[in-house]
Amino acid sequence: MAEGELVSFEKVEDIGVITVDNPPVNAMSPGVPEGIVAALDKGNADLAVKAMVLIGAGRSFIAGADIRQFGKGPPRPAPARRHYDVMDQSPKPVVAAIHGYALGGGLETALACHYRVAVPSAKVGLPEVLIGILPGAGGTQRLPRLIGPKAALDLIVSGRHVPAEEAQKLGIIDEIVPEGGLRDAAIAFAKKIADRRPLPVIRNNNGRLAEGTPELFEGTRKSIARRARNQRAPYACIEAVEAATKLPFDEGCALERKLFDEQVASEEAKALRYAFFAEREVTKLPHIPRDTPLRSTDNPAVVGAGTMGGGIAMSFADYGFDVKITDATQEALDRGMARIRANYETSVKRGSLSQEEMDKRLARIHPVTSIDDIADCDVVIEAAFEQIPVKEVIFTKLDAVMKPGALLYSNTSGIDIDIMADMTKRPQDVAGTHFFAPANVMKLFEVVQGSKSAPDVIATAMALGRKIGKVSGLAGNTDGFLANRSRAPFSTEMVIMLEEGALPEQIDKVMIDFGYPVGPFAVGDISGLDIGYDTRKRRAEQYPNYRTLPIADRVVEAGRLGQKTGKGWYRYEKGDRTPHPDPEVAEIIKKSAAEMGVPQHEFTNDEILKRLLFASVNEACKILDEGKALRASDIDVMWLHGFGFPRYRGGLMYWADTIGVREVYNQIASWHQRYGERWAPSPFLRKLADAGTPLREAKGNWPS
Ligand code: 3HC
Numbered sequence: 001m002a003e004g005e006l007v008s009f010e011k012v013e014d015i016g017v018i019t020v021d022n023p024p025v026n027a028m029s030p031g032v033p034e035g036i037v038a039a040l041d042k043g044n045a046d047l048a049v050k051a052m053v054l055i056g057a058g059r060s061f062i063a064g065a066d067i068r069q070f071g072k073g074p075p076r077p078a079p080a081r082r083h084y085d086v087m088d089q090s091p092k093p094v095v096a097a098i099h100g101y102a103l104g105g106g107l108e109t110a111l112a113c114h115y116r117v118a119v120p121s122a123k124v125g126l127p128e129v130l131i132g133i134l135p136g137a138g139g140t141q142r143l144p145r146l147i148g149p150k151a152a153l154d155l156i157v158s159g160r161h162v163p164a165e166e167a168q169k170l171g172i173i174d175e176i177v178p179e180g181g182l183r184d185a186a187i188a189f190a191k192k193i194a195d196r197r198p199l200p201v202i203r204n205n206n207g208r209l210a211e212g213t214p215e216l217f218e219g220t221r222k223s224i225a226r227r228a229r230n231q232r233a234p235y236a237c238i239e240a241v242e243a244a245t246k247l248p249f250d251e252g253c254a255l256e257r258k259l260f261d262e263q264v265a266s267e268e269a270k271a272l273r274y275a276f277f278a279e280r281e282v283t284k285l286p287h288i289p290r291d292t293p294l295r296s297t298d299n300p301a302v303v304g305a306g307t308m309g310g311g312i313a314m315s316f317a318d319y320g321f322d323v324k325i326t327d328a329t330q331e332a333l334d335r336g337m338a339r340i341r342a343n344y345e346t347s348v349k350r351g352s353l354s355q356e357e358m359d360k361r362l363a364r365i366h367p368v369t370s371i372d373d374i375a376d377c378d379v380v381i382e383a384a385f386e387q388i389p390v391k392e393v394i395f396t397k398l399d400a401v402m403k404p405g406a407l408l409y410s411n412t413s414g415i416d417i418d419i420m421a422d423m424t425k426r427p428q429d430v431a432g433t434h435f436f437a438p439a440n441v442m443k444l445f446e447v448v449q450g451s452k453s454a455p456d457v458i459a460t461a462m463a464l465g466r467k468i469g470k471v472s473g474l475a476g477n478t479d480g481f482l483a484n485r486s487r488a489p490f491s492t493e494m495v496i497m498l499e500e501g502a503l504p505e506q507i508d509k510v511m512i513d514f515g516y517p518v519g520p521f522a523v524g525d526i527s528g529l530d531i532g533y534d535t536r537k538r539r540a541e542q543y544p545n546y547r548t549l550p551i552a553d554r555v556v557e558a559g560r561l562g563q564k565t566g567k568g569w570y571r572y573e574k575g576d577r578t579p580h581p582d583p584e585v586a587e588i589i590k591k592s593a594a595e596m597g598v599p600q601h602e603f604t605n606d607e608i609l610k611r612l613l614f615a616s617v618n619e620a621c622k623i624l625d626e627g628k629a630l631r632a633s634d635i636d637v638m639w640l641h642g643f644g645f646p647r648y649r650g651g652l653m654y655w656a657d658t659i660g661v662r663e664v665y666n667q668i669a670s671w672h673q674r675y676g677e678r679w680a681p682s683p684f685l686r687k688l689a690d691a692g693t694p695l696r697e698a699k700g701n702w703p704s
Contacts, residue, residue, distance in 0.1 A: 007035025009042045015190045016043035016052040017183070025063035026056040028105045036083040036109070044092055050194040052090075053186045054113060055097040061122070064104025067131060067273060070264050078257075084112040084138055088201055093193055097186030098122045098173070103161070107172075108137040111146065114199050117175045117189050118164040119182050124172055127159035131276055132233045132269030132648060136260030140240035141252040142202045147171045149212035149245055153220055156237045203249045212245030230515050231648050236263055267658070271650035274696065275640060278633040278651065282473045283462065286630070287704055288455045295407055295460045297467065301325070301374035302381050303394055305336025305367070308411055309383035311439025314340055317364040318440060319468045324366045324374050328384075333367050340365060343440070371397045379407040379464065381433055386414050392423050399424035407457060409433040413484060414535070417450035417477045427452035433461050434481060435470075436642045437527065444642035445470035448481050471641045476628030476702070483638040486623060486652070489615035489678070491532070494520050495549045497611060498589045501600035504569045505581045510608040515646025520612075522579045525568035530561050547678060551592045555585065610659075610667060617656045617695065618668050618682050625684035627701035636696065653695040665689035 006029070008019045018039040020026045036054070043052045056062055087094050087109075096102070096110035098118035107124050110116050118124070126135045126143065134140060135156065144152040147170045155162060167173045177185035220238055228234040236259045243252045263269055284290075298321075302313045305327040316323035327333040344362060347353035371394070374380060380398060384390050391410070398408055408430045410420050421427035432448025445465030449458050458474065465472030475482035494507055508519020524532070533556040540546045555569065562568035563577060570579030593600065620635045629635055636651020649655045656664050665685050672679040688698055 005035075006031045007039055009039040011046070011049060012187055013191075014048055014050040014194070015187045016046065016049040017187065018043070018052060018054045019057050020054070020062060021057035023058050025060045025101065026058065026106070027063055027066040027068075028109075029066040029069065032062075033079065033083045037079075037081055037086050040083065040086050040090060040094070044090055049092065051093045051095065051190040053095045053097050053183075053190050054109070055183060055186060056100065058100075060100030060106075061096070061098040061102040062106030062109055063101045064106050064127075065136075067276065070133075070273060071270060082137075083109065087112040087114075088203055090114075090199075093190065093196070093199055095186055095190045095193070097182050098124065098164075099182050101125075101161070104128050104135065104139070105137050108135060108139040108142070111139065111142040111172075111202055114201065115174045115189065115193060116172065117177050117182075117186050118167065118173045119179045120164050120176055121179060122164040122167075123161040124164070124167050125159065125161040126156045127161065129157060129233050129237050130159040130272065132231070132266060132272040133263040134233060134237045134240055134256065134259055136257060136264075138203075138253050138256070140237065140256045141244045141249055143172075144209065144212065144241055144244045145202050145205045145249075148208040149241055150216055152244075153216065153238065153241050156241060157220060157224060157234050209245045212242065217242045230646070231268055232266060233263055233268060268648045271648050271654060274633075274650045274654050275636070275647050278637050278654075278696075279471060281631065282471070282634045282637045283466075285459065285462065285474060287702065288459050292456050292459045294463055295405060295456055296378040297407065297460060297464045299376070299378045300381065301377040301379070302383055303327075303371065303374075303398070304383035304385075304411075305333050305339075306383065306385075307339065308435060308437065308439055309381075310336045310340045310343070311437070311441075312381055312383055312411060312435055313365050314343065314361070314440035315435070315468045315470070317361040320364070321468070322364045322366065324368050324377060326368050326371060326374060330369060333369070337365070337367050372401055375401040376403055377406060379409065379460075381409045381411055382420075383411040383435075386412060388415060388419065391415060391420050395420050395423035395430075399426060405429070407431075407460060409461060411435055411439075414480070416479075417448050418452070421450045421452050428454040429457055431457050431461050432475075432477070432481065433465070434475075434483070436483070442642060443469070443471045444483065444638055445472045446475050446481055446483050446638065446642070447472055448475050448477055450477050471637060473634050473638050474630060475638075476623075476626070478623065478626065478628040482623060482629050482635060483642045485628075486616050486620045486635055486638075487643060489619045490612045491520070492547060492549065492678070493611050493615045495552045496547075497603065497608065498551050499593050499596060499598045500603075501593070502603045502608065503581070503586060503589070505579075506603065507608055507612075508579075510605045511612070513605070514609060515649060517644050521569040525562035525570055525572075525579065526577075528562045528564055529556050529568050545677075550596065551589055554588050554592055558584070558588065560585070611671075613652060613655065614664055614668055614671075615679075616652055617664055618679070618685060620653060621682035621685040621688070621695075621698075624698055624700035625682060627703055629700040630702050631700060632696050632698040650696070653698070657694045657696050661685070661693065661695050662689045664695070 006022050010017050022029055022032055043049045094113040095115045096113040099122050102110050102124045126139045128135050151170055164173055164176055168176055217238055224234050240256045240259055243255045300316050300321055301324040302309045303326055305325050313323050313325045344358040348355055348358050382394055384394055410432050413434055417432045421430035431453040434446035436442035436444045447461040462472040480488055504521035508521050511519045540548055560567045563572055566572050571582040623629050632653040636653050639645040639652045640647055668681045
């Protein structure tokens with residue numbers, strides 16, 4: 001292949017091999033479709049070629065359209081000859097040879113081929129919905145014709161990646177070929193089918209379209225109503241597949257294209273594209289060379305078998321790691337193991353895990369009675385009580401027994417990493433790895449860099465998070481780190497609004513309508529209100545100017561600790577987790593507000609939303625200013641994966657940009673006048689506003 005050539009053509013005996021080479025993932029950038037057309041023309045014109053194979057160079061077949069091109073100017077007019085149509089009309093068979101990923105436009109290309117072969121590790125899918133669009137190159141028209149409307153709807157509306165074996169069962173893949181031997185096997189397959197006629201052209205295959213009943217489409221719309229609220233893309237996907245069952249192929253494609261062009265320019269799609277790239281950016285650490293050798297993490301251990309420790313052990317086991325777990329007493333360890341088992345059993349009952357898989361995962365978690373038993377582990381995650389003397393006992397012991405070079409990570413959410421590092425003679429091996437509850441479910445993995453953490457200790461932690469299916473993000477060592485510190489003013493503001501006359505159910509409704517799965521007060525009831533109570537008491541002792549929250553304290557003092565006591569901000573019926581507004585809480589609020597003499601006012605939804613989120617935007621700016629975050633977009637990734645912030649709104653900072661950095665600043669400055677110091681605008685925010693720099697593009701003053 002000539003250097004810089006995106007698509008090449010070569011002959012292997014009587015088979016034409018077309019190779020796409022557009023690193024890193026063979027996206028369909030400008031030039032690739034044109035290159036495929038030219039190669040198909042060559043193959044069709046050459047009398048010695050009987051069939052063709054389309055294959056990707058490097059790590060993937062084709063991962064789809066080039067997302068970076070979306071939203072840049074008006075939609076590109078369709079080329080005079082689209083490769084999909086050229087394939088449909090090709091007199092010679094074309095075989096797609098799939099490894100890595102065939103996603104979006106990549107799978108659509110493969111569907112326009114006559115046959116598809118894949119290696120077992122390959123994955124296929126139409127994930128466009130995840131970036132707020134729908135397949136726009138015939139995917140919604142060809143897939144239902146190939147595998148039936150029901151299965152096609154499932155794939156297109158969920159956007160999931162389907163492993164090769166399942167794809168074969170569905171009828172997407174014709175043959176699975178051995179790993180490593182794709183090119184040769186695809187050529188052999190092409191020879192085998194070269195003379196078969198008629199060619200299987202999916203666009204002509206209307207046999208299964210009648211399976212697309214009105215009930216199927218209505219049922220799908222109903223079933224996604226909750227999770228797809230405020231979004232259009234999932235519905236556009238359904239509309240396009242429904243059109244496939246009603247319209248001739250070309251008309252269906254025209255409708256798909258129209259919906260695609262509308263969606264690609266939508267706010268929802270812009271936000272989701274931003275989230276996609278922010279998630280890739282968060283993995284990059286400018287201060288640590290990319291090729292830093294990583295330490296081994298094959299052999300992990302968890303210290304502390306409480307709720308968090310157990311969830312962390314499950315995270316390892318869920319991703320195939322054998323993990324040791326220990327606690328100070330046998331009873332605590334037994335309790336922890338029983339909790340882990342119960343958690344898995346719940347998943348089995350719900351049908352999200354098979355009994356066999358549960359048994360396998362459970363067998364990977366090895367309880368051991370003492371820290372001495374984990375001495376040869378590569379990595380330890382400490383998840384014990386959040387008290388310095390407890391940490392001291394553990395880190396002193398770890399320092400004494402762990403093999404040299406072992407990684408000593410702490411899951412603390414509140415204690416200075418440097419304090420723990422200094423409890424050891426190897427502070428360079430210590431860092432924070434902060435999980436979010438429930439640890440086996442929530443995706444955020446906040447890596448905290450202490451002042452002495454070695455670069456490879458940080459790089460290894462970031463990679464470890466990804467190995468257990470998490471989204472790793474780096475935070476500086478500041479009180480609450482990055483995620484919780486930026487969230488804290490939100491939590492304060494929501495209670496202060498109660499003092500001024502709002503009710504928990506009113507605030508929760510605003511945030512649910514905004515897109516959170518659960519309102520913040522209901523979340524508090526799930527986590528338990530006593531933790532916040534203890535923290536507030538501690539902080540009040542520590543800081544003389546600490547803003548106390550008497551209403552939150554009184555709710556706890558009335559024995560309302562959340563769901564575990566059947567009442568918190570809401571009341572709960574036995575055996576039911578539905579929150580019911582409780583007049584007793586309204587009474588506590590009213591009484592406290594009267595005693596405090598706070599003037600009451602009516603809240604608009606807009607005010608509630610902005611009071612909560614702007615408070616956090618301001619704090620995020622302070623964090624960036626102090627150099628405790630690399631990028632504003634990292635904060636967005638953390639809010640998406642740690643706090644359930646609606647993805648189609650991009651993240652905290654991205655969302656604030658939709659209002660405008662100047663307007664955010666002005667509003668904060670005016671609340672500063674009205675409410676005092678806690679709303680003092682961050683000078684960093686002011687600078688951004690003055691320069692007109694979008695918040696999402698801000699870089700933190702991270703020390704280089
Ligand atoms: N367009 C542009 N760049 C892409 C891309 C795409 N479709 N897919 C991946 N990339 C880039 C990433 O941004 C990253 O760039 P960077 O190194 O500069 O940060 C690089 O390729 C590697 O990507 P990952 O780090 O994500 O690599 P992984 O191996 O972890 O994952 C993947 C690979 C599963 C392919 C993942 O990148 C992915 O999900 N990509 C998006 C797939 C997708 O959404 N396809 C549909 C596109 S829309 C479409 O096709 C419309 C059509 O219907 C007309």
